[in-house]
Every structure is written in structure tokens, then in C-alpha cells.
Amino acid sequence: MHVFLKCPSRTLAVGVAALYFVSVVISVQAVDQPQADSQADSKAFRPPVKFTGDGDHRNMMEQLGIRALRPGADPKNQTTFDEAQANKYPLPALMTMNNGSKVTSIRQWKSRRAEIQEAFEREVYGRIPNNVPKVTWKVAEVSQGEVAATKTITKSLVGHVDNSTYPLITVDILANLTTPAGASWPVPVMVEFSFAFGRGPAVRKWQEQVIEKGWGYATISPASIQADGPALTSGIIGLTNKGQPRKPDDWGALRAWQWGVSRLLDYLETDKAVDSKQVGIEGLSRYGKAALVTEAFEPRIAVGLIGSSGEGGAKLHRHIFGETVENLTGGEYYWMAGNFMKYGASDAAFGPKNAGDIPVDSHQLIAMCAPRPCFISYGTAEGGDPQWVDARGSFMAAVAAGPAYKLFGKRDLGTPGNYLTDSMPPVNQLIGGELAWRQHSGGHSVAENWPAFLEWASQFMKPHTPARKSPKG
Numbered sequence: 001m002h003v004f005l006k007c008p009s010r011t012l013a014v015g016v017a018a019l020y021f022v023s024v025v026i027s028v029q030a031v032d033q034p035q036a037d038s039q040a041d042s043k044a045f046r047p048p049v050k051f052t053g054d055g056d057h058r059n060m061m062e063q064l065g066i067r068a069l070r071p072g073a074d075p076k077n078q079t080t081f082d083e084a085q086a087n088k089y090p091l092p093a094l095m096t097m098n099n100g101s102k103v104t105s106i107r108q109w110k111s112r113r114a115e116i117q118e119a120f121e122r123e124v125y126g127r128i129p130n131n132v133p134k135v136t137w138k139v140a141e142v143s144q145g146e147v148a149a150t151k152t153i154t155k156s157l158v159g160h161v162d163n164s165t166y167p168l169i170t171v172d173i174l175a176n177l178t179t180p181a182g183a184s185w186p187v188p189v190m191v192e193f194s195f196a197f198g199r200g201p202a203v204r205k206w207q208e209q210v211i212e213k214g215w216g217y218a219t220i221s222p223a224s225i226q227a228d229g230p231a232l233t234s235g236i237i238g239l240t241n242k243g244q245p246r247k248p249d250d251w252g253a254l255r256a257w258q259w260g261v262s263r264l265l266d267y268l269e270t271d272k273a274v275d276s277k278q279v280g281i282e283g284l285s286r287y288g289k290a291a292l293v294t295e296a297f298e299p300r301i302a303v304g305l306i307g308s309s310g311e312g313g314a315k316l317h318r319h320i321f322g323e324t325v326e327n328l329t330g331g332e333y334y335w336m337a338g339n340f341m342k343y344g345a346s347d348a349a350f351g352p353k354n355a356g357d358i359p360v361d362s363h364q365l366i367a368m369c370a371p372r373p374c375f376i377s378y379g380t381a382e383g384g385d386p387q388w389v390d391a392r393g394s395f396m397a398a399v400a401a402g403p404a405y406k407l408f409g410k411r412d413l414g415t416p417g418n419y420l421t422d423s424m425p426p427v428n429q430l431i432g433g434e435l436a437w438r439q440h441s442g443g444h445s446v447a448e449n450w451p452a453f454l455e456w457a458s459q460f461m462k463p464h465t466p467a468r469k470s471p472k473g
């Protein structure tokens with residue numbers, strides 16, 4: 001690690017105005033990685049592909065041999081919300097190996113989990129390539145402030161991705177870290193995928209609640225990693241592919257955002273203010289999907305708060321209710337691997353496919369988090385959480401994920417265990433243990449569940465105080 005004290009020529013427009021500046025450069029995953037020179041001869045590099053309209057979507061359809069996709073469900077059409085017709089396809093087995101043997105031990109589960117992860121990477125979320133460039137973190141600004149009557153220190157972080165092999169694309173991961181200034185030991189930290197990153201210094205209620213517990217919080221800008229759109233020849237995906245289109249099993253935005261949090265964890269492991277063994281992840285809606293993907297694929301995440309994640313998140317693909325697979329294959333396809341589009345195909349070289357053909361489902365994604373605590377959060381349709389996010393379908397997935405938690409001796413939701421018939425608990429009632437569920441009475445938000453989450457998470461996330469020395473006798 002190289003540390004330099006200096007007065008920078010410019011500061012990031014993030015957080016509160018700095019009282020002093022410290023620039024810390026941390027090379028993560030690499031030593032002395034070469035950086036692209038701003039004067040690099042761009043003529044030596046093939047320009048990135050620039051698709052117009054639905055060009056990227058059409059390109060992937062052609063790669064896959066898809067001639068037509070089924071339209072997604074209309075959230076305004078009430079016939080899409082028929083529970084009696086929702087369960088058309090049986091769930092893929094959770095505790096049975098691909099060879100048919102039953103999983104009865106943690107050792108077997110490790111092999112089964114690897115099978116599940118492989119299927120998710122190949123068919124649903126995509127693979128992170130082996131040649132993703134390295135990241136060097138810099139503490140660009142340090143400021144003192146106050147949150148919930150507690151003095152705090154906020155660090156504005158920039159993770160520069162080495163683009164020396166393709167200088168036509170630049171990726172700088174933006175994040176903030178706030179910790180209590182007076183903490184005597186490293187503190188747990190909750191990381192949020194932030195919708196509002198860079199929109200000003202306002203502190204939100206959840207951040208006050210976290211600081212009041214003696215924890216810290218971090219926010220990361222997903223857009224600084226990968227755009228939330230079809231611009232897949234830019235961002236980290238484009239940089240890794242040197243500006244060329246994805247292959248069908250390449251990563252989509254959800255895995256890219258997860259990768260960004262993994263790189264932030266690399267930095268947090270170097271920050272003495274942070275207990276890097278106790279870092280949690282939280283996100284809402286599309287970032288709720290990303291939060292679940294992050295906890296499932298990144299074993300260093302200690303706990304997850306998964307907010308109203310819907311299709312592509314905690315919702316069962318096979319629960320045909322509200323938003324469905326087809327909404328993503330014809331819409332936000334860029335969140336997923338290209339291969340995911342196959343399951344919305346009505347006419348293709350390989351024949352039609354649907355949700356029942358996907359080799360995995362979201363109960364297995366939740367199970368990949370086991371034995372680490374995972375809290376599934378939703379609001380109500382009456383309170384403003386859209387009916388199409390399908391809270392029921394996510395509750396069913398959590399029920400069906402229970403056996404993986406129980407295998408580790410951890411607590412599941414505590415229901416009878418039949419995902420088709422188990423009743424959802426009353427609104428505002430938290431159920432479960434390491435795997436937990438709570439549907440609050442509000443809308444498309446996690447704000448109403450933060451107090452319950454923090455109380456629940458305190459069972460698992462506790463500041464590690466230094467051991468006291470025995471007095472000399």
C-alpha cells in the first residue's frame with residue numbers, strides 16, 4: 001500500500017465539504033498495475049461498437065438463433081394476477097445432485113451449491129470473465145461530520161479500473177464510507193446500492209439508525225460500474241470485452257454490480273476502521289436483485305437486506321404472476337446473461353422455451369446464501385409496492401430455500417415448509433431466523449423495514465471489542 005499526503009487540485013462532489021484531504025492509493029488484486037496514459041494512441045485500438053435502437057438486443061437474439069420473443073405481462077391487466085394459474089411448473093430440486101443423489105451433509109451441499117452456481121452463471125446472470133482488469137482504490141476526500149449526534153468520518157472512494165489494455169473506455173467505481181469517528185475498534189458496515197449517489201450530502205434515516213448502533217455504512221454507485229441500460233459495450237463489461245458485444249454466457253449488469261461490491265470489499269479489508277468480516281449488503285428493486293446476487297455469489301458478505309426485488313431477484317421465475325421472465329427477456333435483458341433470453345423465446349432455432357425450462361430458480365439463489373443471514377423484505381400493494389413485484393412469489397422462494405439453512409443447523413422461516421401452501425404471515429410481522437421474511441405496510445421501499453432488520457441483524461453482526469487483559473496479581 002502506498003500512502004501520500006497532498007492537497008489535491010480538485011475534489012469529488014460527493015458528501016459534505018472536506019475539512020482536510022488525504023489521498024491513499026491501494027492496489028487491489030495486483031501490484032504496480034500499469035495505468036493507461038491519457039496520450040495513448042487510440043488508433044492502435046479497435047473502436048467500441050456503438051449500437052443504435054435495439055441493436056444490442058437484436059445482436060444477442062441473432063447469436064442465440066431467436067426469431068421471436070413472447071411479450072411480457074401487462075402490469076395493468078389484472079388477468080396477470082391469478083394465483084390459481086400461477087404455479088404451472090414444478091421447482092427444480094434444491095437438495096438433489098445432478099446425478100440424482102440426495103444431499104444430506106454440508107460436504108455434499110458444497111458440491112450441490114457448485115452445480116447450482118454453474119447453472120446460474122451459464123443461463124441466468126452470466127459469468128465474470130477471468131480477464132477483468134484490476135482495480136486500484138484511492139481515498140480522494142476525507143471529511144468530518146455528524147450523523148445522529150455522533151461525530152463521523154466520511155471517505156470518498158474512487159476505484160480506478162486498469163484500462164491500459166483498452167484505454168478507449170474508462171471505469172472509475174465511486175463509493176463513500178462513513179464510520180463513527182470515536183470508535184475504538186473496527187465496526188460492522190452496511191453497504192447500499194445507491195439510487196441517489198452523488199445527489200447531495202443529505203443523510204437518510206437508515207444511515208442514522210446504522211450509526212446509532214455503532215456501525216458504519218457505505219454507498220456505491222452502480223452506474224459508475226455499469227450503466228443500467230443496453231450500453232453493454234461500455235462500462236466494466238465493455239472494457240473487459242474491449243468494446244465488443246457480449247457472448248451469450250457473459251455477465252449482465254447484475255453480476256457487474258456484484259463485481260463492483262466485491263472490489264469495494266477488497267478496499268474495506270484494508271481500512272482499519274472497518275470490521276471486514278461483518279459487511280452487509282442492501283438494495284431495493286433492481287438493486288434488491290443486485291443485493292441478492294451479491295450475497296449469493298460473494299461469500300465475504302455477512303448479511304443481506306433484499307428489498308422488493310421481484311423478477312430476477314427473490315421472486316420465483318416459475319410463479320407466473322405479475323412481472324415474468326418475458327418482461328426481462330424483452331425489456332431489461334441487459335441485467336442478465338444473454339442466454340436468459342432463450343426462456344422468453346416463442347420462435348427459435350432450438351424451439352420455444354419458457355420459465356419451466358430454466359434449470360434453476362430463485363429458491364436456489366437464496367439457498368446459495370446459506371448459512372449467512374438473509375432478510376427478504378417487501379411492502380404491500382395497498383401501501384404502494386406494485387402488485388407485479390410478486391411478494392407471494394418471493395415468500396414461496398424463501399420457504400423453498402429453507403432446507404439449505406436447516407442443513408447447517410440454522411433457522412429457516414419456521415413455516416411448515418410447503419412453498420405451495422404455507423401462509424404468509426401478517427403484515428409487519430417478522431418471521432424466521434438466519435433466513436427471515438417481513439412484509440411492511442409501506443410501499444416500494446425498505447425504509448419501513450430498516451428498524452426490524454437492524455434488530456434482527458444484531459444477532460449476527462456485533463462489534464468485536466478487543467480482549468481485556470487480565471490484571472496482574
